[in-house]
Amino acid sequence: MTTQVRTEPITVNLGPQHPSTHGVFRMRVTFDGEEIIDVEPIFGYLHRGSEKLAEERTYVQVVTLTDRMDYVGSMLNNQAYMLAVEKLAGVEPAPRGVWLRMIASELQRIASHLVAVGFLIQDLGAWGTPLIYTMREREKILDLFEMLCGARITNSYLRPGGVFMDAPEEFWPAMNEVLDELPPRIDDLDDLLTDNDIIFSRTKGVSILTPEQMIDASITGPMLRAAGVDWDLRHRDPYDYYDQVKFDRPLHTAGDNFARYWVRVQEMRESIKIIRQCEQLIEPGPIRPEHDDVPWLLRPPVGDAYAAIEHSKGELGFYLVSDGSISPYRCHVRAPSLINLTLLRDMLVGELLADMFVSFGSVDINMGEVDR
Amino acid sequence: MSKAWDGAKLAEAIHKSIPDVVVDANGTDIWIEPDSVLEVMRLLRDDAEFQFQLLSSVTAVDYISYFEIVYHLTSLTRNATAVIKSKTGFGRDEARIPSVVDIWRGADLQEREVWDLMGIIFEGHPNHKRIMLWEGFPGHPLRKDLATYEQSIVPEAERRVPSGVANEVEEGQG
Numbered sequence: 001m002t003t004q005v006r007t008e009p010i011t012v013n014l015g016p017q018h019p020s021t022h023g024v025f026r027m028r029v030t031f032d033g034e035e036i037i038d039v040e041p042i043f044g045y046l047h048r049g050s051e052k053l054a055e056e057r058t059y060v061q062v063v064t065l066t067d068r069m070d071y072v073g074s075m076l077n078n079q080a081y082m083l084a085v086e087k088l089a090g091v092e093p094a095p096r097g098v099w100l101r102m103i104a105s106e107l108q109r110i111a112s113h114l115v116a117v118g119f120l121i122q123d124l125g126a127w128g129t130p131l132i133y134t135m136r137e138r139e140k141i142l143d144l145f146e147m148l149c150g151a152r153i154t155n156s157y158l159r160p161g162g163v164f165m166d167a168p169e170e171f172w173p174a175m176n177e178v179l180d181e182l183p184p185r186i187d188d189l190d191d192l193l194t195d196n197d198i199i200f201s202r203t204k205g206v207s208i209l210t211p212e213q214m215i216d217a218s219i220t221g222p223m224l225r226a227a228g229v230d231w232d233l234r235h236r237d238p239y240d241y242y243d244q245v246k247f248d249r250p251l252h253t254a255g256d257n258f259a260r261y262w263v264r265v266q267e268m269r270e271s272i273k274i275i276r277q278c279e280q281l282i283e284p285g286p287i288r289p290e291h292d293d294v295p296w297l298l299r300p301p302v303g304d305a306y307a308a309i310e311h312s313k314g315e316l317g318f319y320l321v322s323d324g325s326i327s328p329y330r331c332h333v334r335a336p337s338l339i340n341l342t343l344l345r346d347m348l349v350g351e352l353l354a355d356m357f358v359s360f361g362s363v364d365i366n367m368g369e370v371d372r
Numbered sequence: 373m374s375k376a377w378d379g380a381k382l383a384e385a386i387h388k389s390i391p392d393v394v395v396d397a398n399g400t401d402i403w404i405e406p407d408s409v410l411e412v413m414r415l416l417r418d419d420a421e422f423q424f425q426l427l428s429s430v431t432a433v434d435y436i437s438y439f440e441i442v443y444h445l446t447s448l449t450r451n452a453t454a455v456i457k458s459k460t461g462f463g464r465d466e467a468r469i470p471s472v473v474d475i476w477r478g479a480d481l482q483e484r485e486v487w488d489l490m491g492i493i494f495e496g497h498p499n500h501k502r503i504m505l506w507e508g509f510p511g512h513p514l515r516k517d518l519a520t521y522e523q524s525i526v527p528e529a530e531r532r533v534p535s536g537v538a539n540e541v542e543e544g545q546g
Contacts, residue, residue, distance in 0.1 A: 044503060047504040049513060051489070052489075215426050216478065218427050218477075218478025218482075220426075231448055236451055237373060308428065315428060317429055319429065319431055329433070330433045338481055339481060341481065342480050342481050
C-alpha cells in the first residue's frame with residue numbers, strides 16, 4: 001500500500017544574485033515538491049537604457065554601446081549594427097574590411113558557443129573541468145581579438161564600411177595555429193561530454209519545444225535548429241559575403257536540452273570551415289572606404305533600415321531611424337536573448353528543480369542583451 | 373536571398389482580401405489602420421500567399437506628432453520579409469493598438485518592452501506590465517519629451533531658492 005504525501009506549493013525567488021542565472025536574472029518559481037508548477041521571469045536588473053543612449057551619440061560612437069549588449073558576442077553585435085548603418089546610409093563596404101569582419105564574427109561565434117556549452121555543463125553539476133576546457137579555448141580566441149583591435153571583450157572593431165585596423169602580419173599564423181588546435185579540442189569535448197551517459201540521461205527529453213511552438217514565439221538560432229528547422233540567416237538571407245562560402249547547418253530533431261547542446265558543438269566546426277575559406281578568399285586592399293566617401297560623422301539620409309544577422313543566439317536585428325542628423329533618431333535592438341525567453345515558462349513547468357538551470361542554460365542568454 | 377515584399381504589391385494583395393485598410397504604401401513599407409491590425413496580421417499569417425509564421429520584431433518610434441508601431445515579419449516557408457507600420461497616438465493622445473500576442477506569442481515580451489519604454493498601450497495583452505523598469509517609474513524613457521538629466525538641471529538665471537532655505541542661509545551668514 002502506498003501513501004500519498006501532499007505537499008504545499010512553495011514559491012522561491014531565484015536571483016537576481018544567483019551563481020547559475022548567467023548574470024542578474026530573476027525568476028519567481030513555484031514548486032510542488034521538486035516539480036516546477038509556475039515560473040515568472042523578472043527582467044531589468046541590467047537595464048542601462050542603451051537604446052536611449054544611442055540617440056545622443058554619433059553613428060560611430062554607438063558601436064561601443066553594442067559591444068556591451070551581448071558581451072560574449074561583441075563582434076557579432078558590431079556586425080549587425082554596421083549592416084544596419086550601411087543599409088541606412090547607403091555605404092558600399094570595402095571587400096577586405098568585410099572579409100575581416102566575417103573572420104572576426106565567426107571567431108566570436110566559436111567563443112560564444114564555447115561559453116554556452118561550458119556553462120551548460122557546469123549547470124549540470126560538472127563543476128570546473130569542462131568549463132575550464134572551454135574557457136581555455138575561448139582565451140586563445142580573445143588573444144586573437146587583442147591582436148586585431150587591442151581589446152578582448154568590448155572590441156568596437158567595426159566601422160561603417162569595414163574595420164578600423166588591418167590585421168597585423170603575425171595575426172594570420174597565430175589564427176592558423178588556433179584553428180589547427182581547435183578541432184581536436186572540440187573532439188575532446190565530444191569524447192568527454194557528448195558520449196557521456198550522465199549528460200545524455202540528464203538532458204535527453206528534458207524541456208522539449210516543438211518547431212511550431214518556437215516559430216510562433218519568434219525563437220530563432222540554435223534553439224530552432226535543434227528542433228529540425230533549417231533556418232539560418234547566413235544561408236537563407238546571406239549578408240556580407242556568406243553567399244561565397246560553403247558551410248553546413250547542423251540540425252537535430254529532438255528539440256530538447258541535449259539537441260541544443262549538440263547543435264552548438266557542431267556549429268563550432270562549421271565556423272572553423274568558414275574562417276578557413278575566408279582566409280583563402282581575402283585579398284589585399286583598403287579595409288574601409290575613403291574618408292571623403294564615408295566620414296566618421298556620418299549623416300545618413302532621412303529614413304529607416306532594419307538589418308538582421310545570425311547571431312550565436314539567434315536573429316539579432318537593428319532597426320535604425322535617421323532624421324538626417326549625426327546621431328540615430330531611434331535605435332531599436334531585436335535581442336535574441338530576450339525573445340528566446342518567451343517560452344521559458346513552457347520549458348520549465350512540469351520539470352524538476354535539478355533540471356531548471358540546465359534548461360535555462362540551454363537557451364543561452366546573456367543578460368547584457370536581455371536588459372540592454 | 374530572402375525576398376522583401378514590395379510595399380505597393382503587398383498593399384494590393386491585402387486589399388483583395390480586406391479592402392480599404394492600407395492607408396499608405398512606400399518602398400518596402402505599408403501603413404495600416406491601428407484598428408485593423410488584428411485582421412490584417414491574421415491574414416498575413418494564415419493566407420497561403422503570405423505565410424508570415426514568424427514575427428521578427430515589434431517596436432515603436434516617437435515622431436512627436438504621432439507614434440509609429442513597426443512590425444517586421446518573416447516567412448520561413450517563402451523566405452520573404454515584410455514591414456508593416458501603423459500610426460497611433462496623434463497629438464500625443466493616449467497611444468493604443470491591439471496586441472498581436474494571440475497571433476504570435478513572440479510579441480509577448482516585445483510588446484511589454486514597447487509599453488515600458490515607449491508607453492504604447494497594447495489592448496488585450498495578457499500580461500500588460502512593465503518589463504525593464506519598475507512599476508511606478510515616472511514616464512516612458514524612449515519618448516522624445518522625456519526630460520534628460522542635463523535638462524532637469526535648472527539654469528543659474530532661473531534658480532529660485534525656496535524661501536525657508538534662503539532665510540536659514542542668510543541667518544547663518546549674518
